[in-house]
Amino acid sequence: MTSSAQKPATNVQRAIHQLRDKIFSGELAAGSDHLESELAEVLSMSRTPVREAVLTLETQGLLELRPRKGVRILPISPEDMAEVYDVLTELESLAAARAAAFGYSAQELAPLDRAIGDMDIAIHSSNLEDWAEADDRFHRELVRLGRNSRAISIVEMMSDQVRRARSMTLFMRPLPTKSNEDHREVFRAIMDGDAAKARQTHREHREHAKQMIVELLKRHRLRYV
Amino acid sequence: MTSSAQKPATNVQRAIHQLRDKIFSGELAAGSDHLESELAEVLSMSRTPVREAVLTLETQGLLELRPRKGVRILPISPEDMAEVYDVLTELESLAAARAAAFGYSAQELAPLDRAIGDMDIAIHSSNLEDWAEADDRFHRELVRLGRNSRAISIVEMMSDQVRRARSMTLFMRPLPTKSNEDHREVFRAIMDGDAAKARQTHREHREHAKQMIVELLKRHRLRYV
DNA sequence: GCATTTATTTGCGTATGCATTAATGAATGC
DNA sequence: GCATTCATTAATGCATACGCAAATAAATGC
Numbered sequence: 027m028t029s030s031a032q033k034p035a036t037n038v039q040r041a042i043h044q045l046r047d048k049i050f051s052g053e054l055a056a057g058s059d060h061l062e063s064e065l066a067e068v069l070s071m072s073r074t075p076v077r078e079a080v081l082t083l084e085t086q087g088l089l090e091l092r093p094r095k096g097v098r099i100l101p102i103s104p105e106d107m108a109e110v111y112d113v114l115t116e117l118e119s120l121a122a123a124r125a126a127a128f129g130y131s132a133q134e135l136a137p138l139d140r141a142i143g144d145m146d147i148a149i150h151s152s153n154l155e156d157w158a159e160a161d162d163r164f165h166r167e168l169v170r171l172g173r174n175s176r177a178i179s180i181v182e183m184m185s186d187q188v189r190r191a192r193s194m195t196l197f198m199r200p201l202p203t204k205s206n207e208d209h210r211e212v213f214r215a216i217m218d219g220d221a222a223k224a225r226q227t228h229r230e231h232r233e234h235a236k237q238m239i240v241e242l243l244k245r246h247r248l249r250y251v
Numbered sequence: 252m253t254s255s256a257q258k259p260a261t262n263v264q265r266a267i268h269q270l271r272d273k274i275f276s277g278e279l280a281a282g283s284d285h286l287e288s289e290l291a292e293v294l295s296m297s298r299t300p301v302r303e304a305v306l307t308l309e310t311q312g313l314l315e316l317r318p319r320k321g322v323r324i325l326p327i328s329p330e331d332m333a334e335v336y337d338v339l340t341e342l343e344s345l346a347a348a349r350a351a352a353f354g355y356s357a358q359e360l361a362p363l364d365r366a367i368g369d370m371d372i373a374i375h376s377s378n379l380e381d382w383a384e385a386d387d388r389f390h391r392e393l394v395r396l397g398r399n400s401r402a403i404s405i406v407e408m409m410s411d412q413v414r415r416a417r418s419m420t421l422f423m424r425p426l427p428t429k430s431n432e433d434h435r436e437v438f439r440a441i442m443d444g445d446a447a448k449a450r451q452t453h454r455e456h457r458e459h460a461k462q463m464i465v466e467l468l469k470r471h472r473l474r475y476v
Numbered sequence: 477g478c479a480t481t482t483a484t485t486t487g488c489g490t491a492t493g494c495a496t497t498a499a500t501g502a503a504t505g506c
Numbered sequence: 507g508c509a510t511t512c513a514t515t516a517a518t519g520c521a522t523a524c525g526c527a528a529a530t531a532a533a534t535g536c
Contacts, residue, residue, distance in 0.1 A: 070521060071521090073488090073522095075521095078302070081307060085311075086310075087401070113399065113405065116341035117342075118340055126266075174334045176312070261489065286518095288517075294489080298492090299489080299490050300491095318517080318519090319517060319518070320499090
């Protein structure tokens with residue numbers, strides 16, 4: 027569920043996909059270094075497509091190329107996460123405002139509503155994985171409704187980082203009950219076509235989330251690094 | 252002045268640099284298609300580094316890879332520019348707010364002030380190129396002061412697009428006298444540490460700019476495409 | 477022993493060649 | 507004359523090979 031989908035036709039795409047999976051699963055641990063040739067062997071293809079994949083992943087902020095020292099899977103510091111969240115906050119809030127302004131029908135907003143419902147269910151059954159999945163869905167759908175392809179792809183990149191950080195800290199966080207009230211409020215503002223409120227409400231929601239996860243990451247770092 | 256700087260050590264970097272220049276100068280025209288081998292010949296290097304450069308430029312939104320049809324230099328539609336400006340607006344406004352909150356000293360804000368002064372001078376001598384250069388400088392410095400490396404690099408990409416659009420429409424626009432009043436107001440808010448005002452003022456500034464350039468692009472398209 | 481120089485290894489950047497497959501044009505049937 | 511199939515062309519995706527330069531190890535001088 028971590029990366030997009032389909033059957034990758036080319037080796038470069040396969041490499042991107044598989045490397046992403048390995049990064050998200052932790053098989054390629056944050057902070058670890060890997061030679062191009064090593065990755066090529068693991069993926070059983072030549073260095074060429076691996077190199078190209080790695081270049082792409084570098085621009086996506088998942089890893090870093092350090093000539094002669096291999097590619098380094100980027101760790102996520104609290105400072106990084108603060109940056110990521112600030113960017114996310116701005117672009118998602120923009121999307122919320124625009125979504126409200128577009129005046130979508132209830133039907134068009136159904137996926138959003140459904141995601142909120144699913145989060146409720148997950149919270150009641152204390153299923154954090156399900157909650158995280160539905161939360162992702164909510165945010166992705168929200169940005170999609172903002173209809174800005176550049177914002178969409180930037181947010182996607184930032185969300186990747188959030189997902190990585192969350193996977194390290196999911197077990198540490200309290201049940202996000204308050205969070206879903208926020209979602210409902212954003213949803214209502216969009217339904218009502220209140221752009222300013224949608225923007226502001228969502229901004230506050232993300233600012234809380236930021237504070238929390240940055241805090242968790244700091245604690246996490248203290249314990250493990 | 253279009254791309255960053257230094258002496259590129261590797262061919263990939265040279266390729267990126269030179270291709271960027273050719274795109275910005277119009278030597279590689281928006282909408283035109285080019286084979287990898289063709290570009291390789293022009294840059295007098297093999298296809299390998301060109302391919303890698305092209306992959307990078309694709310993620311930067313300057314061109315598009317269309318297998319078997321060559322790489323297409325992306326044209327800039329008014330719709331694209333609206334997207335670009337919306338993203339820019341959010342991230343720059345964030346930077347303005349943060350800059351204000353950081354409480355920079357007058358000395359630290361000097362480059363900003365200088366850029367504003369240079370714009371004044373350029374406007375009085377009706378030198379649009381100089382004005383554009385100083386305007387870029389102002390915005391780049393502003394974002395830098397926001398101290399968010401992700402926002403900085405995203406804004407850089409978006410600014411590239413703006414610069415391309417501007418180079419097509421610079422001669423069509425009125426002298427941006429009002430624009431510099433905006434800059435001054437943003438500057439003052441930052442000096443005063445008024446984050447909310449800095450954010451809001453800058454947002455409005457960018458929204459005006461967006462409206463104007465999108466309008467110009469529409470006219471431009473009508474005339475030339 | 478320690479520092480400095482020299483030798484060796486090895487990873488990367490780039491060039492080159494080939495197989496695949498999409499696009500183009502020719503040829504055939506209707 | 508038009509559509510469909512087949513052959514041809516050619517651009518790409520990838521594998522492979524190689525030289526260079528950085529990093530490491532070895533050797534030499536002190």
